[in-house]
Amino acid sequence: AAHAASNVTLYGRFDIGYLKKSDTSLQQVSGGDVRLGLKGSEDLGNGMSATFQLEGRFDGDTGAKSSNRTFFDRESTVGIKGAFGHVRFGRSISAFEQGISYIDIGRRSSAHSVYNENYGVATRHSNAMFYNYSAGAFSGGFDVTTKGGYNDGVSTSEGNSGTKAGWGAFAKYKANGLEAGVAYQDDGVQTAKKIRKEWGIGVAYTFKPVTVGLSYAAGKDDVVGTQAKLKNYGGYIQAALTADDSLMAMYRREELKNKNTTTGIELSKEKITHYGLGYVHNLSKRTSVYTDIARIKKDTTGTTSSSSSYTSYDIGIRHYF
C-alpha cells in the first residue's frame, strides 16, 4: 500500500451530458468523455526523474471502453525528465495538438459536435519518441514515429513496406497575457485522419476579463493523380463573468478540396462552418456544469452535391478526480 501511495497516482475526468440536435431525439452523450489514467515518477538523482503515464477513454453513458481506441489511447509513455527536457517513448499527443490546440478553447462550446476535431492531422502518434523542452516563457518540442508507426486508433502499419515515419514540431510562447504557438506535422501514413501534412499558427491574448484567440491551419496530401488541400481557421472570445462563470463564443471554418493533379480539375469540395456559444459554471475546484449551443453548416460539391445544417444544444457536468 505504501508502494501504491508513493509510486502511482490514479486520476481522471468524468464528463456526461444531454445533447439535442435539431434532427435527432435527445441523447445522453459521453462518448470518450470519461478519462482514466495512472501516472508516476521516480527520482533518479542529479535533477533527473523517470516518468510513466497511462490514460484511456471510456463512454460514461454506458460504461464502455470507447470503440476503435486502444485501451490506453490517450497516453502510454515512459520517459526521462531533467534539465535537458523530457523525452518519452510510446503513444502521446502529437506536435500539432501540443502546439496550437490550446488556442482552440472554442472547442468547449462544441455542443458535442462531430466537427469538433478541427485539424486535419492526427491528434496522437503511436510508436513514437516525444521530446519537450521549456525555458521561461518559451517551450517547444518534436516527436517522430517509426516508419508506419502512427496508428489512428487501433491498427498500425509499422513495418509495412513503403511506409514513412510521422513527425511534428512546435514552439510556444506564453507571458504577460499573450499565448502564441506554431506547429508543423506530417503523419507519414497516407491513410491518415484527414490530411497528411499540415502547419498551423495560433495566437490568444487576455486583457482581463476577456480573452480573444485566432488560429489558422493549412495542409495538403498528395496521392498519385490527386491532391487534397485543407484550410482551417477560426476565432473565439471568452469572458470571465465572475470567478466561477465564463461565457464564450466561437467561429470556425474548414475547407477541404480534392483536385486532379493532371487536369487541374477540382473533384470535390467540402465546406464546414461552425458557430458556437458556451457557458461554464464552476461548482468547485474539480466540478463544473456547462451548456452550449452550436450551429453547423456543411456544403459538399462534387459528384453528389449536398448541403446540410443543424443546430445542437447540450447541457452537462464535468468532474475531475
Next chain:
Amino acid sequence: AAHAASNVTLYGRFDIGYLKKSDTSLQQVSGGDVRLGLKGSEDLGNGMSATFQLEGRFDGDTGAKSSNRTFFDRESTVGIKGAFGHVRFGRSISAFEQGISYIDIGRRSSAHSVYNENYGVATRHSNAMFYNYSAGAFSGGFDVTTKGGYNDGVSTSEGNSGTKAGWGAFAKYKANGLEAGVAYQDDGVQTAKKIRKEWGIGVAYTFKPVTVGLSYAAGKDDVVGTQAKLKNYGGYIQAALTADDSLMAMYRREELKNKNTTTGIELSKEKITHYGLGYVHNLSKRTSVYTDIARIKKDTTGTTSSSSSYTSYDIGIRHYF
C-alpha cells in the same frame, strides 16, 4: 500520490468457486464474479458533494473481462449529492433491482445457477438519470433513460426511431427488523431481458437469529399479435448459527407464458422451479467461504415440449478488497 489518496478509492470483490452440475464435469466458476471499481467524491460546500463511480466485472478463473458487458458495466456515473437526495447520470442499477433485490438473499444459495437472475426486467439502465432520496426508515427513487437508451450489455438503440425511454421507480422501508420494498419498471426497449414491464413487492422480517423473506413480481410485454406474461415468486429463511456462520434455504418459481392475442391461444409456457440450500462461514471481515446445493427443474410447453432438471453443488471463496 496525495491526489490519488484524497480523490479515488479502489475497491472490489473476488469470488471464485468450483461447481458440479449433475450433467457436466466439474468447473471452476467465476464468470462475472470479480468486480473492480473506482469511486470518489468532492465536497462542494453547503452540504453538497460531487460523486463518481466506475465498476466493471471480470471472470476470475481466466482473468477475462466478462463477455457481452461494457468495461464498467456495473456502474458508470457522475452526480451531485445533497439534502435534496442524490442525482446521478450514466449507467447504474435500475429501480427494480434497487427496490426489491435485497429481499432475494436466497440468490446466494444459487449454486452458480443460470436461473439466478430472477426478475424479467433489466438489472441496469444505461443513458439514464438516477434519483435517490432517503429520510429515516424510508427511501426511494426513480430512473429514466433517453429514448432507446437502455442497453443490455454492449449495444444500444439510443436515437433509433420508434424507441421509447425506459424508467422505473421504487420505495423502501427499513426499521425494527422489517424490510419492505415495492418497485415498478418499464425498460422501454422491446428486446429487453425477458419482459419489458414488471412490478414487484418484497418483505423480509428478522426475529434474531432468523430472517424470513417473501417476494412476488409480475410482468408483461406486448408485441404485435402476441403477449408475454411473467410471474415470479419465492421465499427464503436464513439463520445466523454463530456470529460468523449462517445457513439459508430458498424456493423460487418463475412462469413465463406467451399467447396469441387474437386467438387467445397459449403459444408456449416455461416453468422454472429453484430450490436452494446455502451455508456461509466468515473467515474475517472481508473474506468468507461458502457452499451451496441447488435443484433446478424446468418444464417447457409449446411447439417443442420438454422437461429437464439438474442438481448442482458449489464451494467457493469470496474476498472483498
Next chain:
Amino acid sequence: AAHAASNVTLYGRFDIGYLKKSDTSLQQVSGGDVRLGLKGSEDLGNGMSATFQLEGRFDGDTGAKSSNRTFFDRESTVGIKGAFGHVRFGRSISAFEQGISYIDIGRRSSAHSVYNENYGVATRHSNAMFYNYSAGAFSGGFDVTTKGGYNDGVSTSEGNSGTKAGWGAFAKYKANGLEAGVAYQDDGVQTAKKIRKEWGIGVAYTFKPVTVGLSYAAGKDDVVGTQAKLKNYGGYIQAALTADDSLMAMYRREELKNKNTTTGIELSKEKITHYGLGYVHNLSKRTSVYTDIARIKKDTTGTTSSSSSYTSYDIGIRHYF
C-alpha cells in the same frame, strides 16, 4: 481513500524499446511489455491471510491491451496463505515456469525475439488451483486445472467432452549461491502451446561477480498416428561489472520433431538456435536501460525444408512502478 490505501496496491512495469532485425525496418517494441496489476491481502488471524492479485499486460507503443490475451492474463487469483503454504484459485504461472524459468535469465538478452518463449508447455494455467510451500532453502508446489481448464490466452475448452485436466509440479533449492529446480507439467489439452507434456531441470551458481546457469527440458505429445518430441537446452553467463551494470551471454537450442508412430518415419524437424548478448544499466532502484544483440537460426526439415537466420538488435528502457 483509507480503504484504498489499506487494501489495494497498484503496481506495474513499463518496458519499451527499439528493435532492428536484419530483415525488417526499425520498430518500436513493447508488445505485452507493459504490465499493470492490483494486489492486496487481509490478516485472518492465526498467522493466516487472504490474498488477491490481478495483473494484465499491454502494448506500451500503442497503449493497446495485448491481443489474444484475457484482460488480467498474467494473474487472476484469490487465496489463503499460512504456515501450511499458499493456496490460490484462478489463473497464474504454471509449475514449469515457477520451477525453472529463473534459470533462464538469458531470456533478458533476447532482443525481443519471437523465440524467447523457450519451453513447450504453457506459461500459465486458467481454472486452476495453485499450491506453494517453502521451508528454508527448499520450496515447491503444484497446480491442477479442471478438465479442459487450461486456456492459452482467451478461449477455454473447460467442460468440453474428452478434455483432460492440466497439472504440474516443481521443486526448488536456493542457498549459498546455488539455485536448482526441477519441474514436470502436463497441460492436459491437446492443442496446447507447443507440446503437452514436458519435464525440465535447471541449475545456476553464483561465484561473485559471475553467475553461470544451465537448463535442459524435454517433452512429448501423442496424437493418433503421430508423436511430437521437443528438446530444449541452454546456458548463460552473467557478470556484474559494477553494482549497477551487468553483462550477459546466452545460448539456447530447441529441437522439435514429428514422426509417424506407425511407420516410425520422421515427418518434420525444426531446429532453432539462439545466441544472445545483453547489457543492463540500472539508473535507479526501479529504472534501467538495456541493449541486446541476438542471432537466431532456424532450420526446418519436412515436406518443405527451409533455413533462415537473422540478427536483431534492441535498446530500451524498463521502469517499475
